[in-house]
Amino acid sequence: MLAALALNWPFLLIRAGLGVxxxxxxxxxxxxxxTGLALIFGAYAFSxxxxxxxxxxxxxxxAGFGSLLTEAVTRTILGLMIVASPAASAAKLVDIFTAWAFLTGISAFLIALALRREVSGEWPLPTAGVISLMYGITLRLAPPPPSVFPLIIGGHSVLVGLTVLALTLRLRQMSSDIAGH
Structure with missing residues (x-):
């Protein structure tokens, strides 16, 4: 999996950039x-x-393909559903984002486990997983007031985007090593 991700690091860079x-x-x-928040989140989720x-x-x-594919399909479908019905999605956005945070966290851990066999010291994915799971747990236990929720989504997107950017920089270096062999 490492070689496939390293050779396709520009796609991960775009994902990180979109999140930030x-x-x-x-x-x-x-x-x-x-409704606007739902549209932005839906467009981001789809992209x-x-x-x-x-x-x-x-x-x-x-190994790990199933985790990557499940994450990709779920995000794409969720994004389409939100964009198709932003008003209805807005009413349930805390629940949708909570599920998103759990999915993101679990996916990051599963992908990190698959990569563990190929690289040591890989910290960005587990870090992104912890961030996402902490957001999900916090939202489930203490749903925020509507005025605070955009700050939660924005903060999560920036933090996870930056950790994915750190991973991307490592993968970019690895791609040079892989291409050179």
Whole structure:
């Protein structure tokens, strides 16, 4: 899986960038209406899912493919559902995002486990997993007031985006090593 991800690092870079940009956009526009927030999150989820699908298909013959594919398909479908019905999604956005955070955290851990056999010292994915799971647990136990929720989504997107960016930088270096062999 490592070689497939390393050789396709630009797709992961775009995913990281989209997460950071979406997060910053939400953080600087906290008074965003719930339907607008749902649309931004849905568009991000769809785009992220499509990019994850490209990465998954590049790793279809290796351990961990199932985790990558499940994550990609789930994100893509979830994004489409939110964009198709943003008003209905806005009413349930805390629940949707909580599920998203759990899915993201679990996926990060499963992919990190698959990569563990190929690389040591890999910290960005487990870190992203912990961040996502902590957000999910916090949202489940103490749902925030509507005025705070955009800050939670924005903060999560920036933090996870930055950890994925750290992973991308490592994969970019590894891609040079792989291509050189």
């Amino acid at each position: 940009i979406a997060g910053i956009g939400i953080l600087v526009w906290p008074e965003l209406e719930p 992220d899912g499509v990019l994850a699908l490209v990465l998954a298909l590049s790793a279809r013959d290796v």
